[in-house]
Every structure is written in structure tokens, then in C-alpha cells.
Amino acid sequence: MSPIQIIQKSEATRKHYSSVFAIACLVICSLVVVVLVTLLASVVTSGGGWLSWTLLTGVHHEDQPEMSGIRQALTGSLFVCAICGLAALPVGVGTAIFLEEFKPKHRVLRWFHGLVDLNITNLAGVPSIVYGILGLTAFVYMFGIVPPIEANRPASIEFGAQYYYQAKTLGGKWINFPASDRFQTIYHFKEPISATMATGEDVQLNILSKSADSPEAPAIRDRTVFEGNSASIFRRNDWWHVHLPFSKSILSAGLTLALVILPIVIIASQEAIRAVPGSLREAAFGMGANRWQVVRSAVIPSAIPGIMTGAILSMSRAIGEAAPVLAVMGGVLGTTSGLTGLMDKAPVLPVTIFRWSGDENAGFEHLSAAAIIVLLIVLVAMNSLAIIIRNRFEKKQQGV
């Protein structure tokens, strides 16, 4: 129907069309609400019955959905997001300040400024799985520049780890003692050394020549080893233990997620900074402050609520991302020792949901839905916080 044909119709008919269209629109729009309600309802009906204390406190058990839980996934998500936030927020806010407040005069810098500005919007359109692959290459394998981690060789560059040897005595007790050279992975007993027993007691080890008769008394057997027997190296690490390459670890995952949300943080912070009234800046300049002093004392304080809102929203994006984490850490569902440091793998909530929903055991399907409920609750909490901050900010703006 062309405009001419329509206009030829009577006004009543045309008005009628218009209101029919409005109603049709309303119906289609209410479909959106229906979709959301169905989605939530299907998750709740599937997983509601599986919300339990075990879900929050348990760890993944193969084949036993009743015993499995998301404790490790929750802590994993928390720490991965903390790393992500610590990396992305300062860098993102810094970039935004640079883009909005410092328009350089130098030609090269100006070119750089324009390029960064152009780049941000394009980065925001890159699929998150591509970031995952970047994380895998840049953090996990470090472009192959650093030798890869092997099973029986300590990393060549590392901090925050102490090496010990461990061995079993004749009495079947485990002892250990510090290693001086971490690259010597096997130690052969030669001369008496002091070692720590499992009880924490320090003892002098007896070294018995192979031909000698082994002693009878258990107390002595417990602290005796044969000459030439071997002890093998193991590592104890502090939580900040770091080695190169980062390998598949929460540090790699957090940094990768930081790259994913960086454009979002930058764009949100830019908007927050742009919303700062020019009068504030002028007043500060008028008092003789230089540009950085203006930014520090006038712009940042009044942009902070906006920046915080953006930060929380981008963190809630990070906590729901599965694909990049999957690429960087693999589909981990749980680890024996839990999270002890930056170099550990850990499951995160979205990956757990993904793996569980793909399990053929129907129990895990429900458990996966229950985990979704938990994830949604976390997201709702984060978003409410953002809304509270935004509302207070708006009130304040109106007050001004």
C-alpha cells in the first residue's frame, strides 16, 4: 500500500488502522515478556527443587548429582572476576580519562588518540571466543616464547614456590626435606640428612646400605631409608605463586575476561566522564589547577558513580561469560585441593552450568538449572547495586 492509497481512505479507516497497529505492536511486545517469563519459569521448575545447602557447599562428584555442588565454582567465579576487575577497571578508566580529558597536541600522540578511540568500538564487537583464543595464546602459552610447562620439569621462571623432596621410609612413613636445586627432580639418599616427618617432627634420617639387614624396631624403621633410594621433588606454593607461561590458571582466565570487558568499561567510563558538567572543570581551572589536578579533584570524584555503575555492569557481564574461560581453562568441573593460588585451575559458574547441562545424567540437568538460579541471583544483586548507585547519582544531579 502506498501513502497515496492510504490517504485516499476515509479518516476513520485510517485512524482505525493506526489503533489496530498499536494493539498489534502491544501484542508482539508482550511476547517479549512471555519469553522472559517462560525462560525463568522453565529454569525454576527444572532446578527449583534442587536448590539446597549441598548445592552451595558441595563440590562436583562424577555420577552423583545429589552430592554435587558449586562451592568451587562460586569461589572460582569470585576470584576470576576479582582478577578481571583489578586488571580491567584501572586500565579501562585510565583509557577513558585519556580519551576524554587529555586531547594531546603532539602529532604522533594525536594520531594515537584517534586510533585508540576508533579501536574501542571495534573491540566491543569482537566475539568473546576470539578473546578466549587470544588469552590462550598470550597468557596460557605466551606465544611459545617461554618454554611450556612439562610434567617432570619445574617452570624456568617462577616466583612464590618452595621445593621439597618426599620419600617413604622403611616403616612406610612419609618424610620430606627442602630441595636446594629445583631442577634436580630426583634425589638419591647418600648421607644422613634431617627431614620432617608427617607429624611435623624433625628427625635425622638413617641411611642404610642396601646390603645391610633392615632394622626391626618400628620407631627406627620409620626414620630409615636405604642408600641409593630416591626421593622425588614436589612444590609448595604461596597463593601468589606465578610462573611463566601462566598456563591454564585462574590468572589467565581473569586476564582474558579483563580483555573481554575492557571496551565495555572504557565506553561506560567515557560516558560517565562526559556527563560531568563543564562548569566543574572551568571552576577548577579558574582556581589555577593544571589538567591533571582538574581531573583528579573535579572530574573523577563527580564521575565516580557513573564509572562504578559501568564497572558493576561490566563485571556482571564477566561473571556470566563462559566461552573465553572455556578456551583458557578448559571445562574444569572441580579440583582436588580447591583453589590455593593464582596458578590453579578452578571451575567457574557458567562453565559448570554448560558442562552439567551436557551431562547425560538427568540429575545434572536439574542441578545445572539450580546453578543457573544461583547465577541469576548473583546477577540481580549486582545489577540492583548498580541501579541504587545510579538512582542516588541522578537524585544528586537533580539537586545540583
Next chain:
Amino acid sequence: MSLIPESVNTTGSLLPSAQYRLRSTATSRRWQQLVVAVLVGCAAISLATTVGIISMLVIESLGFFMAEEIELGRFFTDMQWTVGQTKGDLSYGIMPLLSGTLRITGIAMLIAVPMGLVCAVYLAEYAPRKVRAVLKPTLEILAGIPTVVLGFFAVKFITPNLLVPLGDFKTFNATAAGIAVGILCLPLITSLAEDALQSVPRSLREGAYGLGSTKLEATLWVILPAALSGIISAILLAMARAIGETMVVAMAAGSSPTLTLDPRGPSQTMTGFIVETFKSESVVPGTVSYYSIYAVAGVLFLITFATTLFGQFIRKRFREEYQ
């Protein structure tokens, strides 16, 4: 933002430099230099990310195309993708993966574009306050839902409850994934298109009403055409999102790379292939299937990058029209 005079943003142009120097001490200036250096460093990281992505994809894809088994031509012409699958001769045509991506993106767009646009029009032109108060948050919540959740919805609800009763749909199929991706793109299209509609100048609207058109006529023949480039850019950006969507596809679309038009069967997309390879706890570097990830990701990156860039370009031009 237009409140801020442009001149304020250029260092010191409002203030006579003598006065400027008067209060800012030598220390504070050195401090400022340091801060600028740090900020430049921050900005450089985002640039380094792009450089990193591109160089990584190029270099590692070379590893794939340089491998003895692989010829570049066959990457685009082979009709099968069997990297890491059958024994004997290896087929590595990207076409099946590409067709999977297009199939799912197509279905997603079929859902997201009409619904998204209707919502945008309704929100921009019609919606009474009360409806708006429901619809807006609904869309915002929908936009915030993690993609794994939509994947779960697709495979555990859409397929068994909506599709299987309709016909011969497989456990993993392109339609369910497409619908879920459509749900995911809908809020994006709505919010971008609503922005575009709302930035159509008031004068155009008033002109249309002044000439006696009804709301429908004003919307269809005046406002929509005026906002067209903004709407196209919204659709393009949503499309880039759909092409790059990973988890929904990995969960609901299955894992067989097939070259078909049948939306009832399984289909593997480019992103789906990448995830399938990653799903296990380790990928062994240096193998053909490891390099193939990069080759596929390279194609994926090119497509989404081009789409986004085109969308941005159209949006910029649109903005210029009215500003």
C-alpha cells in the same frame, strides 16, 4: 554532553598560559607528565589487544595453512569439514561451518529483527508510561541474561517442548539455537533502533502530524525512513553478535558440520567448532586441529569485524544527517 564547550577540552585554551603556570608548580607538572604517561600506557593496552588478535590469528593460521595436509584453496572449496574427525583423507572446507553459522544467524534474525523493530517502534512512538515501565526492564533483564542460560533454555525447553511436537526435529538442531540467539539479539536491536527512532528530529514528526497523518502513517512513512540508516546499523551490529555467539550454539546446535538447508538437523557453526575443540580440559598445541582453531577464528573475526565496521560506518553517517 553538549553542555561542555569544546574549547574547555583543549588544554589551557580557556586560560591564559601565564596564569596557568602561576599556580601549577614544577612538581605538579612533572606529576602530570607521569600521569599522562601512565594513561597512554592504559590506552596502549586496548590497541595492543587488537594488534595481538590480528597478529595471532594471522601467524597461527599460517601454521594451519603451512601444514603438509592443507591447501589454501580447498579451505574455501571443500564441502566437508572433518578436521579431527574421520580417518583417511582430511577435508577442511570452511563451507559447512560457515553454512551452519549463516543458518543459525538467519533464524535468529528472522526472530529478532521483526520483534526488535516492533518493540523499538512501540517504545519510541506509542508506549504509554505503564507499558514502558514493564517493557523496558524486561528487555534490560533479557539483555543481561548470560548466554549459557539461553543455551540451557534452547536445549532443555525450546527443543523438547516447542519443536519436537512440530516435526522431525533432532535433539540438537539449528532452529532451537537460532531462536535462542534471536532472543539474545532482540534487546540489542530494540535499544539501538529505539535510539535511532528517538533521534529523528521533532520537526519531522510534527510536520507529518501537521499534514494530518495518523500515528501509523507518520511512523511508517516519515519516521522509519528517516531512521533507516540507524536501524540498518542496529541490525548489522546484532548480526555480528549472532555470528559470534558461542555458548548457545555449542549447547543446542550439536556438533556435526553439515552443508544443508534443513533447520531441523544439527549444525556446527564456526564458534561451535572452536568450543567443541576446547571443551575437554586440554588442547594439544602444534597439531592440525589446534591450528585449525585459529584458521576458523580468523574467518570468524574477519566476518564480525567487517559487519561491525560497516554498522558503525552507517551509524556515523546517520548521526551526521541530523546533528
Next chain:
Amino acid sequence: MQKRIWIPVAAMLFGCLLGGCGQPTQTAPAKSSGGSAVSTEPKNILSGSVVIEGSSTVEPVSLKAKEGFNKQYPGVNISVSGQGTGNGFKALAKKECDISDASRPIKQSEFESCTAAGQGFFEVPVAYDGLTIAINKENTFVDKLDVGQLTKIFRADMAAKTWSEVNPEWPNEKITIYAAGIASGTHDYFMEVIGKDAEAGMRSDEQITLSEDDKLLVTGVVGEKFSIGFFGYSYFVANQDHLKAVPIVNSAGEAITPNIETIESGQYEPFSRPLFIYVSTASYERAEVREFVDFYLENITDIVTQARYVPLPAEVYQRARTHLDKGLAGTYYLDANGKKREGSIATVFVEENLLGK
């Protein structure tokens, strides 16, 4: 006035984030002392880590071993992943794992890459598996299949489109196939049976879904009436309420359903096969790996039964123990020319057959 509020709020939130990051310092010791509540000797009990990769068919066995071992030694971090036998051997050759799970013996090419990398290994058979061909519970027409029919369904050069092409009496319905992907030992084993002397491999068209993930295959067959798939016996038993195992016609012409008795007696052929773990010799020198492997072998019958597989004859386990103690590294399944040895595990797995360094 109002503006001031935001500074403490922001500081608090950043503080939360920082505190969140700082927390591992507190949790790490807390966790190890938490572990002490379980074991009486916390600080010095066996530590270290064991990395296991490879077959998803063997994965349940290794997971059960891990579970039992961790009860005794909670300090040892064991990671098990099931990415396919082929990928397991790759990881072994790259020295990325301590133990590689395998649902078929090592191949010539894999053996060579291990040798080239200086990676020695112990070959330890752990269980029997009856590779199970499964159909949907609602499928009533298939009562048995022979190797010829399976070839028609699965091989690329035959690639039957419908069930009636396999047997004219069966309905004219499209077959949907869920099969193990190439990195999986199950795939190789299956192809050995149906495609021994053929050029053609497994079909790869829109009717087949290939995956190294057995769970996905099970989900697929459970969901569709006219589907067929195959996977390790353990995955069938875990889902036997939703699946049907097809009796397979053996060389004696009898249709045999896979179960513990028929697999153990060897009647269920040609799809009975041994499963292995390959232990890196360098890793076996490490106390925690040695302790784990010893535990594995000591409790092998329980572990295998819990994992829903069939234990091997006690004599084979005995030999495996002896080989480990004597340090006999290498494979028993390849002869000097790199050809695979045929025969039952009891006849192949003997010292004379060792090919190693």
C-alpha cells in the same frame, strides 16, 4: 555535601575487590588446616600432583581411582580429563601428562613420537570393555545386528540413509547416528572391526554426529527414536533405563548382548576390548605418581567394577605388577616391525612381546 558520599562508597567497593583478591592468603592456610581435620597428619602427608589425560572411555575408571586415592591422600591433586585416546598419547609425547588413558593400544606412529621425545612409558591394562552399540528404548524392530549391517550403517562407502536399506523389513526411516570422533580410541577400535581392509573411513554426512564426548552421544541416542550410537559399556550401564543394547552376532553366529559375563568370557566379540593406562616412566619415579599407580593396581577390581567395566583376569594384573617392578617400559602390542599384535590380552601381554627402549 552529597558528593562526599561517593568517595567512601567507591573506596569500599574497590576495597571489596581488593579484599577479594587478598583472600587467598587467608584461605590457603585455612584450607590446608581444613584438610588436617580429615587426615590426622596434615603437613607432611604425600603432596604433589598427577595429571591424567586421554580416553573418555577410560575416564570413569581413572576418576574412581582418583576418588579412592584422594580419600587416603587428600594432598595429591589429581586431574583427569577425557579428550580422546589420540590426544592423550599426544600429551604423553609432549610430556604434558603423567598418565595417558587409552581405549586401544598405542599405535606405531604414537610409539615413535614418544621414543623421539625420549618419553618412556609403562603399558598397564586395567579393564575389559564391551563396546556397546545402543539404540533408542522405543526402537522395537532391531533385535540384532551383524558386522555387515554395522558396516552398512557406519562406513562412508555404504552410508545407509534409512533403516530399510540395512534390512528391508525395517521401517523406511532415516537413521540418525551418534559416533565417537577420531581422537577417540573407541572410534579407532570400531573402525578396525568394520573397516579393516577398506579404504573408506567413518561416514561424515548430515546424518552422523561425531564427538569425543560420550555423554553427548548418549544424550543424542536417548533423544531420538530412529537413532543408533556406540560407546563404552560403562556409559550404557549408567543409562540403561533409557537405552537398549543391540545384541551383536559374533563369529560363531550367535547374537550376544553385552554384559559382564559375555564380555569376560569373550563371547561378546568382536567388540570386547581391553582398556589401558600408560604411565610415563619419568613420572613413575615421583613418589605421588608411584603411590597412585600402586593404589590403582592394588584396588583395580573394585575400581573397575565401580566404573561399571569388567575386570581382567587376575593373572594379567599380576603381570602388570611384575612389569612395573622390573621396570619393563614399552608396549606389548607392537612387534619389531611396528605391526599390531593380535590376540587376547592374556597371550599378548607377556614379557617376550615387549617392545621398548
